[in-house]
Every structure is written in structure tokens, then in C-alpha cells.
Amino acid sequence: MLDVDGSAGGGQMVRTALALSMVTETPIRLTNVRGSRPTPGLRPQHLAGVRVSESVSDATVSGVDVGATELTFAPDTVSGGDYQYDIGTAGSVTLLFETLLPLATTLDEPLSLRATGGTDVKWSPPIAYYERVKLPFLARFGLDAETTLHRSGFYPAGGGRATLRLGPSSLSPIECTERGPLERVTVHSKASTSLESASVATRQADAASEALADDGVDHVVTEPAYVPSTSPGSALLLEATYRESLAGFDALGERGTSSEAVAEEAVKSFRTFEDTSAVVDDHLADQLLVFLALAGGRIRIPRVTPHVRTTIDVVEAFGGELVCTDSPDGTVVVEASEPIR
Numbered sequence: 421m422l423d424v425d426g427s428a429g430g431g432q433m434v435r436t437a438l439a440l441s442m443v444t445e446t447p448i449r450l451t452n453v454r455g456s457r458p459t460p461g462l463r464p465q466h467l468a469g470v471r472v473s474e475s476v477s478d479a480t481v482s483g484v485d486v487g488a489t490e491l492t493f494a495p496d497t498v499s500g501g502d503y504q505y506d507i508g509t510a511g512s513v514t515l516l517f518e519t520l521l522p523l524a525t526t527l528d529e530p531l532s533l534r535a536t537g538g539t540d541v542k543w544s545p546p547i548a549y550y551e552r553v554k555l556p557f558l559a560r561f562g563l564d565a566e567t568t569l570h571r572s573g574f575y576p577a578g579g580g581r582a583t584l585r586l587g588p589s590s591l592s593p594i595e596c597t598e599r600g601p602l603e604r605v606t607v608h609s610k611a612s613t614s615l616e617s618a619s620v621a622t623r624q625a626d627a628a629s630e631a632l633a634d635d636g637v638d639h640v641v642t643e644p645a646y647v648p649s650t651s652p653g654s655a656l657l658l659e660a661t662y663r664e665s666l667a668g669f670d671a672l673g674e675r676g677t678s679s680e681a682v683a684e685e686a687v688k689s690f691r692t693f694e695d696t697s698a699v700v701d702d703h704l705a706d707q708l709l710v711f712l713a714l715a716g717g718r719i720r721i722p723r724v725t726p727h728v729r730t731t732i733d734v735v736e737a738f739g740g741e742l743v744c745t746d747s748p749d750g751t752v753v754v755e756a757s758e759p760i761r
């Protein structure tokens with residue numbers, strides 16, 4: 421049984437360890453789960469990841485409870501088919517998808533997961549980021565995956581629903597060290613129907629469009645959407661298309677924050693990224709590493725964030741090696757010098 425020490429990180433270490441355990445068919449013992457967080461141990465959204473992984477890989481597990489700081493997970497074979505999971509809170513649906521996404525590389529038949537929870541919640545990829553940035557980027561390297569949004573779910577009630585569908589995939593090496601010129605930015609804005617009278621989605625889109633126009637950035641704005649949801653909320657995504665890459669910059673509305681401030685937050689992240697030569701944004705950077713470790717290749721990321729560091733630690737526990745080389749302009753090239761398997 422492989423020991424994976426989670427003391428340096430949070431939920432992402434749990435998800436990455438589960439995914440690599442299933443892909444490599446390696447039983448694991450996870451210790452010091454979410455050791456660096458103020459409330460260590462499994463939270464409901466991490467428990468969801470373990471439970472779904474248990475179902476799809478017919479795993480034998482022990483120690484799986486909210487608050488558990490140690491658990492064992494011994495997968496059998498991953499089976500395709502249709503699965504469902506209700507996180508029960510506004511816990512992130514996309515982070516639940518994260519646990520299964522790498523399984524596309526090992527599947528013999530399609531797999532789908534219909535999940536209920538938060539689709540646009542803090543500290544996780546909003547569903548539009550998944551649909552417009554992450555999955556299209558990985559599709560370029562052979563990942564067959566798509567998401568369908570059935571209903572948006574915001575904090576605190578959640579109640580959002582989305583389906584992830586995976587097809588058997590064979591990845592080519594992720595070689596991506598130059599992004600090429602910016603071709604355009606696409607602005608996607610949505611808000612709950614209850615916020616339509618305040619024109620929230622429209623104002624977010626207009627403010628983002630104005631700021632991009634001031635910067636002389638070629639951009640298009642998709643029709644602002646008003647969507648049914650249990651709790652009110654709003655989300656904005658700037659999808660930046662470069663000749664060789666995609667990057668995303670998102671922000672969520674919350675009580676006390678103006679629509680214009682939401683736009684400003686997303687535009688500011690885009691401007692910061694534009695000032696670098698990185699190929700992927702800070703979030704895709706850490707989310708891609710598991711695929712880099714499986715497929716091989718090299719990517720240029722903005723910097724080594726704590727999430728990047730701890731994902732590299734998990735990859736190393738599974739026998740892979742990701743080497744970071746600093747570039748003179750401050751970006752970092754991560755190379756899979758030793759892919760897993």
C-alpha cells in the first residue's frame with residue numbers, strides 16, 4: 421500500500437491521490453488529510469470524491485467519514501456507466517469532476533457522472549471555466565470529456581446540477597511552452613433570474629467589455645444569461661483564446677459587491693496574465709499537472725503556487741517526476757521528466 425502524506429495541502433491532494441490510485445490501480449493510505457487547513461480532515465465535498473471513486477472503481481475503503489484524517493483506498497477495475505451523486509451542500513460539482521477526469525485515460529467504455537451541488541462557488545472552477553477553458557484545452561491533447569449544465573447552483577443552497585461525460589481517451593504529450601498571440605477574449609456573464617431586475621449579468625458583461633475596449637483588446641460578448649437557481653448569484657468568465665492556448669479568468673458576484681467590481685476582478689486577473697508569457701493561467705496550471713504526469717510533455721505556467729507544489733508531491737509519491745525550471749521572465753516551465761506508468 422502506497423502512503424501519501426496530505427499534511428502540506430488540502431482537498432486537491434485528496435482528489436489527485438484518488439485519481440492516480442485508480443488510474444494506476446495502486447492501493448493507497450492517505451494520512452494527515454488536509455493537514456494544512458484550519459479544519460483538517462475530510463469535508464463533505466471531499467467525502468463525495470471518495471464515495472464516487474469507490475463506486476466507479478469498486479474500491480475497498482476504510483476510515484471514510486467527515487473529519488477523518490486518515491483513510492485507505494484500494495481500487496479494483498474502473499468501470500464505465502452512469503453514476504449520480506448529490507453532494508448535499510453547495511460543495512463544488514466541478515471539483516468532484518476533477519477526481520474522475522483523469523480516468524478517461526484508462527476507461528474502456530464511456531462514463532458519466534451527474535452531480536448535484538454548487539456549479540459556481542468560491543475557490544473552485546466555475547462550470548463555464550470547465551466548459552470553455554479547461555476541457556477544450558485538454559481536448560487538444562486527446563481528452564474526450566464534456567460537461568452539461570442542467571441548473572446553476574450558487575452558495576449557500578447549491579442545488580445546481582451538471583453532468584460530466586468521459587470517453588476512452590489516449591493522450592498525446594502536453595507540449596505547450598509558447599501561447600502565441602492573443603486572438604480574442606470572449607465574455608460570458610450570467611446571473612440568477614432574481615437579479616434580472618438589477619441587470620446584474622448585463623452590467624457585468626458591459627463593464628468587462630468597456631475595460632477590454634479601453635485596453636484595445638479584441639473581444640466578443642455572448643448574450644448575458646439569466647438562469648433559475650435556488651440561491652441568488654452571478655458569475656463572469658473571460659475566455660482568452662491564444663493561437664496555441666486557452667486561459668480563463670473568472671469572478672463571482674456576492675452580496676455587497678457591485679457587478680462592476682466583479683468585472684474589474686476578472687479583468688484584473690486577465691491583465692496580470694497578459695503581462696506574463698505563461699501558456700496557462702494559475703488555476704489550469706495546477707489542474708493540468710496530473711495529465712502532464714500521465715501523458716508527458718512540458719508546459720509554461722505563471723508561477724509555482726502552493727497547489728502546484730503539493731500536486732507535484734502527490735505525483736512523486738506515485739513514481740512520477742515533474743521538474744520545474746525558472747525562466748528569466750519569471751514564468752516556470754514544468755516538464756514531466758518521468759511520466760507515471
Ligand SMILES: Nc1ncnc2c1ncn2[C@@H]1O[C@H](COP(=O)(O)OP(=O)(O)OP(=O)(O)O)[C@@H](O)[C@H]1O
Binds near residue numbers: 454457545546703
Ligand atoms: N476561480 C477559479 N477558477 C478556476 N479554478 C479555480 C478557481 N479557484 C480555485 N480553483 C481551483 O480549484 C482547486 C481548489 O483546490 P483546493 O484543494 O484548494 O480545494 P478544496 O477541495 O476546496 O480543498 P480545501 O478546502 O482543502 O482548500 C484548485 O485546483 C484551484 O486551481
